[in-house]
Amino acid sequence: MKKFMSIAMTSAMVMSLFAGCGNTAANGTADTTETATGTDTAAESTDASEETAASGGVFKIGGIGPTTGGAAVYGMAVQNAAQLAVDEINAAGGINGYQIEFKFEDDENDPEKSVNAYNTLKDWDMQMLMGTVTSGCCVAVVEKTSSDNMFQLTPSGSSVEAIQYDNAFRVCFSDPNQGMASAKYIGENGIGTKVAVIYDSSDIYSSGIYQKFVAEAANQPFEIVSAEAFTADSKTDFSVQLQKAKDSGADLVFLPIYYTEASLILSQAATMNYAPIFFGCDGLDGILDVENFDTSLAEGVMLLTPFAADAQDELTQKFVTSYKEKFGDTPNQFAADAYDAIYAIKAAAEKAGVTPDMDVSAICEAMKSSMTQITLDGLTGVGMTWDASGEPNKEPKAVKIENGAYIAM
Amino acid sequence: MNKMSKKFPGKMNKISKNNFITYLLVLVLYIVIQVLLATGNVSSLMEGLLVPLCIYVMLAVSLNLTVGILGELSLGHAGFMCVGAFSGAFFSKCINGAMPDALRFIIALLIGALMAGIFGILIGIPVLRLKGDYLAIVTLAFGEIIKNLVNVMYIGRDGNGFHFSMKDFLSLNMEADGEVIVNGAQGITGTPHDANFTIGVVLIFLSLVIVLNLIHSRAGRAIMSIRDNRIAAESIGINITKYKLMAFSISAAIAGVAGVLYAHNLSTLTALPKNFGYNMSIMILVFVVLGGIGNIRGSIISAIVLTLLPELLRGLSDYRMLIYAIVLIVMMLFNWSPKANEWKEQVKEKYFSRRVSKGKGVK
Numbered sequence: 001m002k003k004f005m006s007i008a009m010t011s012a013m014v015m016s017l018f019a020g021c022g023n024t025a026a027n028g029t030a031d032t033t034e035t036a037t038g039t040d041t042a043a044e045s046t047d048a049s050e051e052t053a054a055s056g057g058v059f060k061i062g063g064i065g066p067t068t069g070g071a072a073v074y075g076m077a078v079q080n081a082a083q084l085a086v087d088e089i090n091a092a093g094g095i096n097g098y099q100i101e102f103k104f105e106d107d108e109n110d111p112e113k114s115v116n117a118y119n120t121l122k123d124w125d126m127q128m129l130m131g132t133v134t135s136g137c138c139v140a141v142v143e144k145t146s147s148d149n150m151f152q153l154t155p156s157g158s159s160v161e162a163i164q165y166d167n168a169f170r171v172c173f174s175d176p177n178q179g180m181a182s183a184k185y186i187g188e189n190g191i192g193t194k195v196a197v198i199y200d201s202s203d204i205y206s207s208g209i210y211q212k213f214v215a216e217a218a219n220q221p222f223e224i225v226s227a228e229a230f231t232a233d234s235k236t237d238f239s240v241q242l243q244k245a246k247d248s249g250a251d252l253v254f255l256p257i258y259y260t261e262a263s264l265i266l267s268q269a270a271t272m273n274y275a276p277i278f279f280g281c282d283g284l285d286g287i288l289d290v291e292n293f294d295t296s297l298a299e300g301v302m303l304l305t306p307f308a309a310d311a312q313d314e315l316t317q318k319f320v321t322s323y324k325e326k327f328g329d330t331p332n333q334f335a336a337d338a339y340d341a342i343y344a345i346k347a348a349a350e351k352a353g354v355t356p357d358m359d360v361s362a363i364c365e366a367m368k369s370s371m372t373q374i375t376l377d378g379l380t381g382v383g384m385t386w387d388a389s390g391e392p393n394k395e396p397k398a399v400k401i402e403n404g405a406y407i408a409m
Numbered sequence: 410m411n412k413m414s415k416k417f418p419g420k421m422n423k424i425s426k427n428n429f430i431t432y433l434l435v436l437v438l439y440i441v442i443q444v445l446l447a448t449g450n451v452s453s454l455m456e457g458l459l460v461p462l463c464i465y466v467m468l469a470v471s472l473n474l475t476v477g478i479l480g481e482l483s484l485g486h487a488g489f490m491c492v493g494a495f496s497g498a499f500f501s502k503c504i505n506g507a508m509p510d511a512l513r514f515i516i517a518l519l520i521g522a523l524m525a526g527i528f529g530i531l532i533g534i535p536v537l538r539l540k541g542d543y544l545a546i547v548t549l550a551f552g553e554i555i556k557n558l559v560n561v562m563y564i565g566r567d568g569n570g571f572h573f574s575m576k577d578f579l580s581l582n583m584e585a586d587g588e589v590i591v592n593g594a595q596g597i598t599g600t601p602h603d604a605n606f607t608i609g610v611v612l613i614f615l616s617l618v619i620v621l622n623l624i625h626s627r628a629g630r631a632i633m634s635i636r637d638n639r640i641a642a643e644s645i646g647i648n649i650t651k652y653k654l655m656a657f658s659i660s661a662a663i664a665g666v667a668g669v670l671y672a673h674n675l676s677t678l679t680a681l682p683k684n685f686g687y688n689m690s691i692m693i694l695v696f697v698v699l700g701g702i703g704n705i706r707g708s709i710i711s712a713i714v715l716t717l718l719p720e721l722l723r724g725l726s727d728y729r730m731l732i733y734a735i736v737l738i739v740m741m742l743f744n745w746s747p748k749a750n751e752w753k754e755q756v757k758e759k760y761f762s763r764r765v766s767k768g769k770g771v772k
Contacts (some may be wrong), residue, residue, distance in 0.1 A: 110683045119457035140675035161598045202594045211578045
């Protein structure tokens, strides 16, 4: 019995661990040679930084996010894009003449592991934190950075509590902001009159948007006719939710969810001959890249997003080309947020004139005030500014999918 | 040592000696770490891991009571931890500020233990009628139910008292000054940070005292007799249901205390598949199996080793979890495969043959 159990348990563990690795592998092995080039450049930059180390040290910026497990896609995107930005800055002479060293730690999208990752980075003498990627972890880590008085800028931690202390800022919109903006956009532009919502009640991002959307909907000229939830355990079949939306006569379906589930919803709606307008938030960005997904189904889908990979401006073009070249992958919105985060740190550090020999707390104090004074033209918005609460001020852009591409509205 | 030898003049009996080593192990580890902390030799990572280590040790010890002593395979242990965590955090969040922190935390721990214990009894009554695989699957289902229930629970408080909903935040119908305490999937945020290493070790000691004394008491022998031969135990008049429930609910209550500690260590508490799902239950079971079923000291050691391992392997970045899995397989084989045991015996005889023969002589 004992022997049987030990074998069964070990194999169960191993299977689950491999399942976890699977995602990363799919992402990472996409181009092993590319990754190798990535490390090469990283090695070069450390070489370069060692040279300058003699003349006065380097900035140590840490990053935290899931690079294994279910949310690995987001963590990898942030890691890659941040490394890209750091390499660019180092090549151009660094911050205030000092090179940057960037180190990224895995947190498996688990708040407990995230705190461990933060402590690991602290042992590495991190001076500023660019993270964490997911909201739940960010809430746990911000508690620690606040008590250590370390400057923190999260690229994509969107829940309200993620930046509740004054040392923390974020690049993305907060969840309530997205919900409110979506409701206003739908109401003011008269896109729909009867709205159905399908959301993930087990996900902080999705339920956060949903709550604010429903609250704001009361002030808008449309009516919510059905609100159906699903959870992380049941996200493959949406026919029940779609049938309810159809029966209630909804002409617009609001999807505050991530693109993987949304692509399933779109395919299943098509087989049901149900064709309302689909409206989503930034989580829907990336839907055109889903494998085996008929992109013609996504025609006419509208989404509010700060970033579209095929926007025509020069900055986006340059970012997308070098990201593709290096990592063999089209960057998503998380990557764009991380890229902007590194440049925001650069701008604020230059404004405040911080140097690597200052201690963590002094850097934080200086960055806190300079962060509210900078204006950044980034990938996710033009003329972004921050206020002391840590929220960014930028306009959400609505885009519509036409002929397999995002078209600004 | 002095106290013990006074109590047992001459030779200590085997059981108390064995227990004594277990207590001593925890005490020595605690003192070593405290010394290292005082001299500033502990990295931030290790410092941050101390409380989680205490939590996992308690979980492993408590599950060993169900799996090792009661002999029933439970896959829902994380569910009890979840109950404890949420009830404790809920209490702390409601009371925060209204009474002294230390008192509040102690009451939170008691509430967590009580709630998890009650759930243990409630689940135990129907579940313990089953045996073996069936019981394992029902406890697995229970753990998932708890996790999903917590994810759809909304509790808020305003001037009129508490509001409860299973639908969403808005159907709480709170007034403007209302505060949401449990916010569905977003869980409880802003739990006060009360847990520290000393409290964790004190709680480990308490659970060890409870578990070890239970095992070596009359009740404990009754429980083990049920494990070894249910029919024989019944025939000599042992109340099977009573003793089974006793072991199961005590095990659940200790898991609940571990949950309260967990909730007061991180400022965010959400019921994710990762922390309260079956992955966690299996993780705890792996601690127990690796440490030896029914071996409390082994559970403590394996919980510590397996919690530290993935963090110590961080240097390997992408291959971390792969190496972790391989190390786990190797350890499992080394500890429990019959061939490895034979080999260990041989090595022992070769190098310690004198001591072994001496030991035999004493016998």
